[in-house]
Amino acid sequence: QAKALGRNRYCFFEPAIEARLRDEMELFTQLRHAIEEQQFVLHYQPIIPLAEGLGSYGEALLRWPGGGSQASPGVFIPFAEQHGLIEGIGDFVLEAASHFVATSIEQGLPQSISINLSARQLALSDLPERLSQAVSKHGIPASAIELELTESSLIQNLQAISVTLTRLRQAGFRIAIDDFGAGYSSLNYLVELPVDKVKIDQRFIWSLFNSPRNQAVVKAILSLAHTIGIQTVAEGVETAEQLAFLQAHGCHYVQGYYLARPMSQQDFLTFQQLGTANMTPAG
Ligand code: C2E
Ligand code: MG
Ligand code: MG
Numbered sequence: 165q166a167k168a169l170g171r172n173r174y175c176f177f178e179p180a181i182e183a184r185l186r187d188e189m190e191l192f193t194q195l196r197h198a199i200e201e202q203q204f205v206l207h208y209q210p211i212i213p214l215a216e217g218l219g220s221y222g223e224a225l226l227r228w229p230g231g232g233s234q235a236s237p238g239v240f241i242p243f244a245e246q247h248g249l250i251e252g253i254g255d256f257v258l259e260a261a262s263h264f265v266a267t268s269i270e271q272g273l274p275q276s277i278s279i280n281l282s283a284r285q286l287a288l289s290d291l292p293e294r295l296s297q298a299v300s301k302h303g304i305p306a307s308a309i310e311l312e313l314t315e316s317s318l319i320q321n322l323q324a325i326s327v328t329l330t331r332l333r334q335a336g337f338r339i340a341i342d343d344f345g346a347g348y349s350s351l352n353y354l355v356e357l358p359v360d361k362v363k364i365d366q367r368f369i370w371s372l373f374n375s376p377r378n379q380a381v382v383k384a385i386l387s388l389a390h391t392i393g394i395q396t397v398a399e400g401v402e403t404a405e406q407l408a409f410l411q412a413h414g415c416h417y418v419q420g421y422y423l424a425r426p427m428s429q430q431d432f433l434t435f436q437q438l439g440t441a442n443m444t445p446a447g
């Protein structure tokens with residue numbers, strides 16, 4: 165530490181590095197402030213069933229209205245994870261999503277929601293207790309909350325993660341592997357880990373018709389998941405052709421701009437109400 169400080173005295177930072185550090189300091193300060201002041205909101209993107217007997221639900225996606233150019237969760241979430249700020253964000257998301265589910269149920273519209281958990285959150289030893297406390301505080305069943313975990317957060321310690329996932333499922337939460345196939349992809353995770361669902365990464369869906377290989381991969385994931393009794397979601401569905409392919413190959417749910425974009429809580433409730441109305445047989 166002293167050595168590093170001492171070295172800094174003699175060394176000039178490159179202007180570009182200095183500028184980057186300044187930007188990072190600023191983002192850190194803004195983000196910490198945003199957490200303290202609860203300046204975030206959740207939007208919800210509908211996830212639509214293709215198979216009969218399944219209901220639609222929504223994925224909670226974090227929005228930071230005051231975040232300026234850094235407001236994309238793809239930017240500030242990884243930053244928050246790296247700089248020790250993700251716990252505060254995670255608590256906000258859990259609280260806001262549980263509150264939303266409770267409000268929906270009060271309005272007679274049973275709701276189930278998925279939330280994204282980061283690798284850091286998954287590593288918290290009291291995660292199952294935290295989650296259970298949040299749902300019981302709001303009087304909602306744990307089964308109303310699905311936890312999306314990216315594949316990359318699962319690979320770190322398969323044994324320990326498996327234990328945590330088992331505890332979470334025993335508490336009633338459902339587990340989905342997010343962005344499956346994006347990175348470290350091993351079909352092993354699907355088979356080994358106690359999960360309910362797999363979400364196929366959007367890049368496979370976008371490039372579905374670019375090569376027969378991508379179609380083969382998606383078909384293989386759908387088929388394996390089906391065989392071992394895991395439900396499937398395709399993310400990033402943007403065209404009718406993609407939807408038709410997924411339907412033809414037995415994908416359980418679809419999510420993407422072709423069906424609906426992430427929307428405010430109020431718009432999502434309206435969307436759900438319309439869906440329920442449409443499904444009610446006439447007469
Ligand atoms: P994700 O969990 O894989 O979420 C899906 C992302 O794809 C969302 O981006 C969504 O808006 C976008 N998307 C959905 N359908 C389409 C489509 O058809 N086309 C395209 N181009 N994009 C589509 P978003 O909201 O920017 O979130 C990015 C990532 O940030 C999420 O990826 C997730 O990893 C992370 N994230 C978002 N909210 C949270 C949160 O509350 N907690 C944590 N830990 N991570 C979050
Ligand atoms: Mg997700
Ligand atoms: Mg995803």
Ligand code: MG
Nearest residue numbers: 238314342343
């Ligand atoms: Mg993602």
